[in-house]
Amino acid sequence: MENCYRFYRNTSCDYFPCHKVKSEEEFNCMFCYCPLYFLEECGGNYVYNDRIKDCSNCLIPHSPNGYDYINEKLMTENIKRRNKYK
Secondary structure (H helix, E strand, O other): OOOOOOOOOOOOOOOOOOOOOOHHHHOOOOOOOOOOOOOOOOOOOOOOEEEEEEOOOOOOHOOOOOHHHHHHHHHHHHHHHHOOOO
């Protein structure tokens, strides 16, 4: 599989797909749990319910380009934090 480190589908998962999507063929399971959850401004479609971040309407981690988006966002955040403490 080409680019298998960026995209895979786990169709045997009991929760697949864990979000309502138009195409299960493009559903990416690479980030079952989003590594951007801790960011205030992750760029996703989220709401706060009693101070708890609810990301159930966000499909960024499950999109075909989610891997690239998440890695870019993490790199940008790491650079910002590193520069803050210089």
